[in-house]
Amino acid sequence: MGLSDALPADRPTVDGVALRPIDHVLLRGDPGSLALDGRSGRYSYAELEETLGRLAGWLAGFRLSEGARVASWVAKGPVAALMPLAAPRAGLVHVPVNPLLKHAQVAHILADSGAELLIGTASRLATLEEGDVPPGCQIHREDDAACGMSGGPALGPSDASADALAAILYTSGSTGRPKGVMLSHANLWLGAVAVADYLRLAPQDRTLCVLPFSFDYGQNQLFSTWHAGGCVYPLDYLTPRDVMKSVDRRDITTLAGVPPLWVQLVELDWPAEIAAKLRRLTNSGGALTRSLVAKLRALFPQADLYPMYGLTEAFRSTYLPPALVDSHPDSMGSAIPFAEILVVRPDGSVTDDDEPGELVHCGPLVAQGYWRDAARTAERFRPAPAASRYGGTAVWSGDTVRRDANGLLYFVGRDDAMIKSAGNRISPTEIEEAAAAVDGVAEAVAIGVPDERLGQAVLLLLRGGEPEAKDRVEARLKAELPNFMHPREILMLNEFPRNPNGKIDRVAIAKEHGA
Missing domain, CATH: 3.40.50.980 (Rossmann fold)
Structure with missing residues (x-):
């Protein structure tokens, strides 16, 4: 069955693209071509x-x-x-x-x-x-x-309908427990179209899916590859060597990852004939360092490298074309298809070139808000700046960026307290609440500190009078929190710095401990 047979011709369009229910994505592939392969079987x-x-x-x-x-x-x-x-x-x-x-x-x-x-x-x-x-x-x-x-x-x-709710993806915020981002059929469909387009995916491509499907980035590996008529290979890998073996055995052309995975992969001894099979590397979930970019380019010279920046609230915002990676390794690139990215001042006006401002994502990739959370939705999902060609609701990221004269964006800083480690967005509050529930702990503060392999690691600071509390906290966190939320280090302090209102001065703590 073709797409034209599945739906009436009068479907709504965005920028000339007809919107389809996301469950139609498989209908785009050649019926006899391989769509899914792996340990659990092969499917055309x-x-x-x-x-x-x-x-x-x-x-x-x-x-x-x-x-x-x-x-x-x-x-x-x-x-x-x-x-x-x-x-x-x-x-x-x-x-x-x-x-x-x-x-x-x-x-x-x-x-x-x-x-x-x-x-x-x-x-x-x-x-x-x-x-x-x-x-x-x-x-x-x-x-x-x-x-x-x-x-x-x-x-x-x-x-x-295009605006019907299709999925809720839970993502951590800087405060409180994970919140559910509401994604429509249109959000998912346009994300597949956009990524398949700028990655130039084709029916001959084979994507190794190593990222969890609970992430928008991981889930899109499926949708974008299927939209292009290619084949996906899901893999729950135990070691980086498992990834290299799969690239070899499955003749993988496309691999999506986060910085910690790339750090591990470049440490392996890749035979040239295996490395040459990869034609496309995509990165999100944290910025690539200059040294890591250089290692990836040297190890996989035949592969195009796509650094990307995204928000679960708007799927994906920017990408840097492979041709610009060597000359602009620090850039986030520019907007992906169907995304409008504005850099604005506090009053909503667009900044001048090289003037820092808040990144605001406008357009049809913007999600429908947070599930059953009107207060947090109102904070992040607000009317688009007046300069937007799409208008409607936009995602105000809280991230400070600058735009150069060529329209390329550069990350300046994150305004909230989010910890981003190994591609995971970690809520400090969730760690702090678990630690503070342990006897002997009066207060707890979790911050992100630079880490070469993870991007950021968790540093947990405790205030309390019992030295033994540190061991109890470590045991509780190991039992109650996933591994990626475990602190790299736990420090006991006698006092926390305070601001004039008597609240913990997180800025002072971050400066003192190198965050």
């Missing part, structure tokens, strides 16, 4: 479309209300790859859960999203404790979903 586009329809039919069999949330906490395989498409096809909203999270974070996501169905691996479901799953939320194992998509009735392509 026709076979994967049929499997998608069955998984959507299985979900529809639960007879949940329209727009009900379905959470998935599954291994990276066919179920994980198809859930972002199957749930919307069944009229439901997908809520992917980061596989690194532990029961407390999962419990928050389930409760906050109001999930009515949780699908997880048996081992992960076994870690949940009493009260973690909200009343009324059904639990099913991943094996059940796998059986459901191997047979039974199949749902055909949906006719969802």
Whole structure:
């Protein structure tokens, strides 16, 4: 079935591109071409479309209300790859859960999203404790979903409207627990179109998916490759060498990563014939250093390198074309297709060249806000500056950047207290609350400090009178928080600096400890 057969011709358009429900993305590929390959099997586009329809039919069999949330906490395989498409096809909203999270974070996501169905691996479901799953939320194992998509009735392509909610992706803020970013079919569809376009993906491309599908960046690996008619290879890797082996065995052309992965990969001894298979490297989740760019360019001379900057609230904002990487290694690049990026002063007026200002993302990639959080939505999602050609709602990033005379952007600083480590956005508050709950700890402050491998590492400062509290805090954090949130170091202080209002002076702490 082609796209023209699936929907009426009068679908809404953005910049000349017709908007489709995201579950139509597989319909773009040649039916006989390979779409998904991996340890769990090989699927052509026709076979994967049929499997998608069955998984959507299985979900529809639960007879949940329209727009009900379905959470998935599954291994990276066919179920994980198809859930972002199957749930919307069944009229439901997908809520992917980061596989690194532990029961407390999962419990928050389930409760906050109001999930009515949780699908997880048996081992992960076994870690949940009493009260973690909200009343009324059904639990099913991943094996059940796998059986459901191997047979039974199949749902055909949906006719969802472009602005219908398709997914809620949870991302940490600088304060409080993770918040759910609401993404529409249009957000996901245009993200796939945009990335496939500027990466110049083609049907011959093979993408190794090493990033979690719970991230917008990881999920888009699927959508953009399928939009281009290529093949995806999901991989839960244990060591960087597993990545190199997969590149070799699968003849991978495209690899997306975050800075810590690149640091590990450039330390390997890559045979020239394996390195030459990669044609495209994409980076987000943190800036590449000049030295790392140089190492990647030397190790993978045949590969185009795409540094990128993004916000979950607007998917992706900028990319730097490969031709400019050597001459402008510090630049964030410029806007991707369907994104309008403005640099503005506090009054909303556009800055002059090289004048620092706040990055504001306008246009159809802007998400619909935070799920059930009007207050935080109002803080970040505000009317676009008057200069915007799109108007409507924009994402005010809180990041300070500057724009040079050629229109290239450069990162200056982050206004909030977010810690960005190994591609993960970490809420200091969540770490601090867990530490402060330990006996003997009066106060806790978590800050991000520079780290060559991670971008930023977590430094946790404790105020309390018991030296033994440090060990208790370390044990609690290991038990309650995922590994990427564990502090590199914990320091005990007698006092914290205060501002005139008596509040902890985080700026002074950051300066003193090198953040």
